[in-house]
Amino acid sequence: MLLPWEYGVRNLARRPVRTGLTLLALATVVMLVFVVVGFIRGLEQSLSVSGDDDVVLVYSVNSEENIENSSIAARSPALLSASLGGTWKRFGVDHVSPELYLGTRVSTSDQENGLGLVRGVTYRAPLVRRNVKIIDGVWPEQNEVIVGRLASAKLGSHSDALAIGKTIQFEGETWTVSGHFAADGAAYESEIWCDLSAFQTVTKRQDLSLVALLLAPGASAAEIELFCKERTDLELRALRESDYYASLQQHYRPVRLLAWFVVALVSGAGVFAGLNMMYGAVAGRIRELATLQALGFRRRAILLSLVQEGVLLAAAASLLSGVIALTMLNGLAVRFTMGAFTLRIDSVAILVGCGVGLLLGVLGALPPALKALRESVAISLKAV
Amino acid sequence: MRMMNWICVAALAVVVGCGEKPTAEGPDAAEVAAASVLYVAEAEPEGAVGVGEARESAESDQAVTLVGRIGGSSKPFVEGLAAFTIVDPKVPYCADDEGCPTPWDYCCTQPQVKENIATVKVVDADGGPVAFDARKLLNVKELSTVVVQGTANRDDQGNLTVAANKVFVRAE
Numbered sequence: 436m437l438l439p440w441e442y443g444v445r446n447l448a449r450r451p452v453r454t455g456l457t458l459l460a461l462a463t464v465v466m467l468v469f470v471v472v473g474f475i476r477g478l479e480q481s482l483s484v485s486g487d488d489d490v491v492l493v494y495s496v497n498s499e500e501n502i503e504n505s506s507i508a509a510r511s512p513a514l515l516s517a518s519l520g521g522t523w524k525r526f527g528v529d530h531v532s533p534e535l536y537l538g539t540r541v542s543t544s545d546q547e548n549g550l551g552l553v554r555g556v557t558y559r560a561p562l563v564r565r566n567v568k569i570i571d572g573v574w575p576e577q578n579e580v581i582v583g584r585l586a587s588a589k590l591g592s593h594s595d596a597l598a599i600g601k602t603i604q605f606e607g608e609t610w611t612v613s614g615h616f617a618a619d620g621a622a623y624e625s626e627i628w629c630d631l632s633a634f635q636t637v638t639k640r641q642d643l644s645l646v647a648l649l650l651a652p653g654a655s656a657a658e659i660e661l662f663c664k665e666r667t668d669l670e671l672r673a674l675r676e677s678d679y680y681a682s683l684q685q686h687y688r689p690v691r692l693l694a695w696f697v698v699a700l701v702s703g704a705g706v707f708a709g710l711n712m713m714y715g716a717v718a719g720r721i722r723e724l725a726t727l728q729a730l731g732f733r734r735r736a737i738l739l740s741l742v743q744e745g746v747l748l749a750a751a752a753s754l755l756s757g758v759i760a761l762t763m764l765n766g767l768a769v770r771f772t773m774g775a776f777t778l779r780i781d782s783v784a785i786l787v788g789c790g791v792g793l794l795l796g797v798l799g800a801l802p803p804a805l806k807a808l809r810e811s812v813a814i815s816l817k818a819v
Numbered sequence: 820m821r822m823m824n825w826i827c828v829a830a831l832a833v834v835v836g837c838g839e840k841p842t843a844e845g846p847d848a849a850e851v852a853a854a855s856v857l858y859v860a861e862a863e864p865e866g867a868v869g870v871g872e873a874r875e876s877a878e879s880d881q882a883v884t885l886v887g888r889i890g891g892s893s894k895p896f897v898e899g900l901a902a903f904t905i906v907d908p909k910v911p912y913c914a915d916d917e918g919c920p921t922p923w924d925y926c927c928t929q930p931q932v933k934e935n936i937a938t939v940k941v942v943d944a945d946g947g948p949v950a951f952d953a954r955k956l957l958n959v960k961e962l963s964t965v966v967v968q969g970t971a972n973r974d975d976q977g978n979l980t981v982a983a984n985k986v987f988v989r990a991e
Contacts, residue, residue: 456935496892661948664897665938666977743822765983 438732438740446744455747457712461752464705465792468698469760472787473778474769481776482684486677487649488529489523490563493663494645496672500682503538507671512646514669518662521654530649532556532563535634541590541627542604543597548738549590552626553580553605554773555634555667560757563649567622572599572614579613585775588768589625603627605737607638613733622680625774647676702791706798713745716751717803724807725815734808741804742797749796754788851955858901858941858949859957860987862969867966870907872937874979877971882939885981886966888912890923891936899955901941901949908964910935923961937979941965941986957986964989 447454498505512533523530534556541551561567575581587594601612618624656675663671727737765780869888870885872892877883887905889895913919913927925932954960969983
């Protein structure tokens, strides 16, 4: 015969302080799991949506994987347009975007010298970067910038400091914010975009970092790659944008592995914390458990009731943490070396977080319950 | 008996789940092997010259036979096309004890590569590049030594491209 369901539920209410503290401990553990898994998922999402399969990046062969180190001749876009037939062209405009990309110190009204990512672009940039949308304001003119949704997070400043009309300083020049853009969570969202020629003037550079080309339907990136191989004098390399960000995923693989290791550690520590709490909870109830056995309840039924209590507490803690994570953590901007991204509490994060929570409930309740039930009824009834 | 059924179902699920994905993308092995017969030479062509010498002497549209080692950058092959860069065998690549993970990029002898590199693209009867990966088509890898027969194409900047119709791969 099983113990009634209400017995376990009422037991939780009988010791409100102990129950509250256990709930808090479990909720903290589950919240930590949510934070770490949300971090991993946010990083993965940011890199996976950043690359467009139809966009090819052409940059210096000497810069290896880092386009910030790339320097190519200013005539490269014209040369590529003239030599290649596979790029998209509409109304006589080649979808070829010359860009100068730099990591530089940026000062805002509330932040002195935050490290920002600045991209000098032309009107053709949104033709190639098709997920970029102006959500506020207008395209920048001379000495104006348009900032990504996460640029303030990258700079470590308040979003008000990058409001339209505010000024920022970089490369010894003052720039006025003319608008904001979003890019479906892609890496550009943490960047500041300005006019290419203005940026070249202030940085005293005539070269470019890269050229981004949008492929025409049916065209192959291999054609561009072959052109770069044939023109060895230009020292160019071509890479699909999606492959570029996939290589960054590989680059950040140790970070992701470390983060999953943290999830395992936090979960392990959580199990021990749960065990400790449940040992305390069960230790004070040895007589009660012996009485139940004397009344005729089988050990298995009592064990099940104790596990029920643990799982109920863990489920409540998971629910509490889940609600907090979804309402307060989801979408929170995180600054990172490659820019900034948002914590992502998605289905995977919910599954892992709640799974760990429920596991804590079961694993935490089992050993102390087994220990308590191993004693004989007569001795347990005399326990203090 | 019921337990056995469950074990069988689980085993079947594992076998089905772990099976190799069907290769829907890319040419199959038979297709590549058939194409390979057309472009791989069985005997080494005679009179092959080094890439460096060819860069100095070869004219555009002239028939050439070049010998070179596949390399010149960390990724000498063009993905999805039978094309790659070769470097004159006289240029030494990074020795094993240099600890270079990609010795075919000639990082230890970069200045010599500039004048001793050529691009090879295997072309079909129409003159278009063959759309199979060279590694599969020719069974080559980085630092393989190849002898290519084809037509030279020089530009004003001195770059040399060979539109190859036969490639011989030297045994290592």
